[in-house]
Amino acid sequence: MASTVRNRITSVKSLAESPELTSIPPSYTFTTNPDDEEVVDPDDDPIPIVDYFLLVSGIPDQRSKAIHELRKACEEWGFFIVDHHTVPNSLMEKMVHQVFAFFNLTEEEKQEYAGKNPTDPIKTGTSYNASMDKVLFWRDFLKIFVHPEFHSPQKPPGFRFFLI
Incomplete structure (x- = not known):
């Protein structure tokens, strides 16, 4: 994938959905170190x-x-x-629906919350510091600080209601 395409893509979702994606970009891959500790079986x-x-x-x-x-x-x-x-199951289900709705916003709408500072009260992206991280995680995130002040994205409509 050309670097110009990579620079236009701001989320893993849009990267994965891109018809131009033919392989995983190098910034999302890493090699394992044979000296790393073995991962423990989650059942244990x-x-x-x-x-x-x-x-x-x-x-x-x-x-x-x-x-x-x-x-x-x-x-x-x-x-x-x-x-x-x-917390009622119905409220949890509505919140999950709203989170999906947030990640289905256009890239331009989500960029309103692409904070540049780690302490921004609302921040979305693929990495906490994509310009410095050597390997990026294959995920998008939404971080919202709600204490001591309440913060909430205004989009999608109704998102704020479910966080209160």
Whole structure:
């Protein structure tokens, strides 16, 4: 793929959908190092589950244990599954629909949120610092800071409603 085509493409979605794509661009590939550690089988080390009910329960021992598990999940994994939360499935499904709608916006509409600074309250792109990263991930992202101030994209219509 010519570098001019690569420069016009701002998302992995548009890159993957491009009729000009004949191979994976070198910036999205890397070779493995034989000295790297082997990846652990996920069945041996499942994604941590944090029980929301225990976090808000009035029983100090249970809450303390849940807080310890939450801290450990954040330190060791950086993410976790929340169990026994109170968010209705219908709201989660609507939010997923809105996220798909965001990524289906035109490249020009999404570029409104292509922040140049890592601390921008709303940022979309393929890499946090594409000009400096040596290898880009094969993904698009949308990052929204919602604390201490609430921020939300204005597009697609209704996106803000589902974040509140």
